[in-house]
Amino acid sequence: MYKKSLLIIIAFTGFMLNSCSKKVHPSKTATVVPAKSNTSSEEKKPVITVPPAETKKVDSAESPKPVIKPKPKPEFPKVITVNDEAASKSVDGRLYYDVMGHRYWKNFKDGKYYLFDKSMYNNPDFKPPK
Numbered sequence: 001m002y003k004k005s006l007l008i009i010i011a012f013t014g015f016m017l018n019s020c021s022k023k024v025h026p027s028k029t030a031t032v033v034p035a036k037s038n039t040s041s042e043e044k045k046p047v048i049t050v051p052p053a054e055t056k057k058v059d060s061a062e063s064p065k066p067v068i069k070p071k072p073k074p075e076f077p078k079v080i081t082v083n084d085e086a087a088s089k090s091v092d093g094r095l096y097y098d099v100m101g102h103r104y105w106k107n108f109k110d111g112k113y114y115l116f117d118k119s120m121y122n123n124p125d126f127k128p129p130k
Contacts, residue, residue, distance in 0.1 A: 076102050080113045087113070093128040 076099065087095040087106065095106035097113050104113035109125040120126045 074100075076100075076115065078115050080104055081111070082113050094126060095128075 080097070080099070082097045082104070084095060084106070087097045089095055095113075097104045097106075103116045105116060105120055105126050106113050107125045108127070108129055114120070114126075
């Protein structure tokens with residue numbers, strides 16, 4: 001009994017390993033293989049030509065292209081008020097707050113956070129009190 005069950009387990013494992021190793025993947029597009037045609041056959045199908053339907057010329061003035069309006073960019077306020085506990089501290093001690101990729105720096109004179117501007121580097125109001 002022991003030998004039969006061991007043989008069945010080995011056979012089943014071998015079968016599973018063999019079936020899993022096949023590299024058959026379906027193609028993303030359908031491929032059409034043309035059937036072999038006998039060129040010596042005497043039966044030839046007649047070619048039927050159908051005149052194209054009457055085409056109506058369309059002026060560009062009659063059917064204007066639809067106008068796609070770009071989405072308006074969200075407008076961020078220039079000044080916000082934030083609790084200082086929610087703000088982060090930079091290396092030099094200044095407080096800042098990030099909102100959706102925009103950085104606001106704290107003005108220590110009035111306590112509000114202003115959207116970043118190059119003039120903040122030289123402005124003493126944005127430097128922390130010592």
